[in-house]
Amino acid sequence: MNKYVCDVCGYVYDPEIGDPDNGVSPGTTFEDIPDDWICPTCAAGSESFSPAS
Amino acid sequence: MSKNLNAIQIADKVYWVGAIDWGVRNIHGYTTDRGTTYNAYLVMDDKITLFDTVKKEFEDEFLSRIASIVNPEKIDYIISNHSEPDHSEVLPEIIKAVKPEKVFASVMGKKALNAIYHDLNMEITAVKDGEELGLGSKTVKFMETRMLHWPDSMFSYLVEDKVLLTQDAFGMHLASSERFGEELPWGVLKTHVSGYYANIITPYSSHVAKLFEKIDTSGLEVSIVAPDHGPVWRNMDNFRKVLSLYKKWSARKLDEKIVIVYDTMWGSTEKMANHIEDGARSSDVSVEMMPLYSFERSMIALEMLDASAVIVGAPTLNNNIFPSLADVLTYIKGLKFKTPYGAVFGSYGWSGEGNNLLREYLVSIGVEIVDEIKSKYVPDDKVKEECFLLGQAVANKVKEFIKNQ
Numbered sequence: 001m002n003k004y005v006c007d008v009c010g011y012v013y014d015p016e017i018g019d020p021d022n023g024v025s026p027g028t029t030f031e032d033i034p035d036d037w038i039c040p041t042c043a044a045g046s047e048s049f050s051p052a053s
Numbered sequence: 054m055s056k057n058l059n060a061i062q063i064a065d066k067v068y069w070v071g072a073i074d075w076g077v078r079n080i081h082g083y084t085t086d087r088g089t090t091y092n093a094y095l096v097m098d099d100k101i102t103l104f105d106t107v108k109k110e111f112e113d114e115f116l117s118r119i120a121s122i123v124n125p126e127k128i129d130y131i132i133s134n135h136s137e138p139d140h141s142e143v144l145p146e147i148i149k150a151v152k153p154e155k156v157f158a159s160v161m162g163k164k165a166l167n168a169i170y171h172d173l174n175m176e177i178t179a180v181k182d183g184e185e186l187g188l189g190s191k192t193v194k195f196m197e198t199r200m201l202h203w204p205d206s207m208f209s210y211l212v213e214d215k216v217l218l219t220q221d222a223f224g225m226h227l228a229s230s231e232r233f234g235e236e237l238p239w240g241v242l243k244t245h246v247s248g249y250y251a252n253i254i255t256p257y258s259s260h261v262a263k264l265f266e267k268i269d270t271s272g273l274e275v276s277i278v279a280p281d282h283g284p285v286w287r288n289m290d291n292f293r294k295v296l297s298l299y300k301k302w303s304a305r306k307l308d309e310k311i312v313i314v315y316d317t318m319w320g321s322t323e324k325m326a327n328h329i330e331d332g333a334r335s336s337d338v339s340v341e342m343m344p345l346y347s348f349e350r351s352m353i354a355l356e357m358l359d360a361s362a363v364i365v366g367a368p369t370l371n372n373n374i375f376p377s378l379a380d381v382l383t384y385i386k387g388l389k390f391k392t393p394y395g396a397v398f399g400s401y402g403w404s405g406e407g408n409n410l411l412r413e414y415l416v417s418i419g420v421e422i423v424d425e426i427k428s429k430y431v432p433d434d435k436v437k438e439e440c441f442l443l444g445q446a447v448a449n450k451v452k453e454f455i456k457n458q
């Protein structure tokens with residue numbers, strides 16, 4: 001499972017951790033995140049994320 | 054109490070109670086050549102409400118401005134729009150001394166304040182985007198503006214008076230006796246608004262663009278814009294000019310302009326720069342020459358904001374680029390300018406690594422390299438001619454780019 005980085009603020013989405021504060025349970029791949037999910041740090045949409053290198 | 058320690062009224066029952074820092078020359082690496090102000094605002098409603106505070110060294114000035122209106126102990130609510138220390142350092146002391154009924158911040162602000170101050174002795178009340186708070190005759194509406202330029206950034210809108218408190222957005226680092234934008238020449242305002250955007254807001258341009266969409270669709274009416282630094286915008290003609298600049302910058306619209314940034318030890322790289330400048334000007338493109346022995350990083354950022362090309366030159370020093378260039382390039386990279394074109398040049402004596410390193414830097418920030426020139430020691434006529442042609446080549450790319458923008 002790949003990590004994704006927010007292009008705006010640098011927040012890293014780690015699928016193993018998910019984003020439980022915002023209803024995304026651990027183990028959720030980035031592709032399976034709900035469409036309305038936003039970056040928990042800066043509120044950018046998921047289209048602002050790139051695969052972590 | 055001296056006159057300049059009084060509060061200044063900006064709207065019905067709304068007062069500026071901030072501090073003027075005439076002497077500060079560096080704020081997190083940004084050169085503030087005319088100082089700054091730390092603005093805080095007091096609303097004298099049924100609930101006496103304070104918006105933001107100031108830097109620690111200005112606590113007395115701040116408290117005496119509040120005291121010119123009301124005993125600070127009467128403050129009921131404190132609202133933190135931005136947790137950065139220049140707007141929050143006095144918060145722990147105020148909480149201790151005043152024991153306000155409540156302190157509000159955004160959800161992110163609550164987390165940030167607790168991570169910055171570990172002894173607030175008070176539970177912060179988190180407010181959400183769109184939430185309203187009644188102060189008596191007035192209502193505050195909160196608007197999350199995350200990452201403008203901190204995760205917790207928030208605007209507060211005083212609904213009845215159409216006053217928008219915008220924390221760092223639309224602000225500028227400028228100390229002045231004038232509290233209102235219309236009291237200062239537009240040229241001065243423009244320079245400092247530009248410098249502020251370039252050095253602080255640029256990386257978050259996509260958020261600025263989205264914010265404008267949100268404001269446009271919500272039909273928010275504004276008659277006063279009160280930022281946390283610099284003058285209050287009360288004359289909406291001036292503010293509309295600021296808004297259109299923010300729109301231009303956040304949309305990454307560029308001008309027909311080249312910035313030439315270089316340093317030099319014995320003048321050779323500078324000679325190259327001068328011939329490049331000649332070439333670019335012969336193609337009628339405006340050029341800013343910025344030798345780093347005189348200019349520092351925040352001035353470069355200010356000019357990079359709307360430039361369509363950056364030409365970078367440095368001599369080789371101990372197998373490396375000149376340190377002033379490393380400073381500026383690191384800074385520029387962090388600010389995420391979207392400069393389409395560039396070129397590199399430099400003089401060297403034996404190993405000549407300078408150019409390669411400059412090129413790698415520009416490529417890593419997405420600049421397309423138009424050309425590159427090295428000069429062994431002092432440029433001869435052939436190198437000078439090449440420099441002239443490089444200037445022309447970059448200028449032509451810029452003109453083409455502007456035509457299609």
Ligand SMILES: Cc1cc2nc3c(=O)[nH]c(=O)nc-3n(C[C@H](O)[C@H](O)[C@H](O)COP(=O)(O)O)c2cc1C
Nearest residue numbers: 008009010080081082137138169202203252253387
């Ligand atoms: C202009 C500016 C940009 C910042 N950018 C980042 C950033 O990209 N990522 C981050 O984690 N923190 C960022 N910070 C936050 C600082 O790293 C943080 O405030 C830190 O505690 C400062 O440490 P210091 O007190 O030693 O200066 C930034 C702060 C400022 C003022």
Ligand SMILES: [Fe+2]
Nearest residue numbers: 135137202221
């Ligand atoms: Fe700030």
Ligand SMILES: [Fe+2]
Nearest residue numbers: 137139221281
């Ligand atoms: Fe600030």
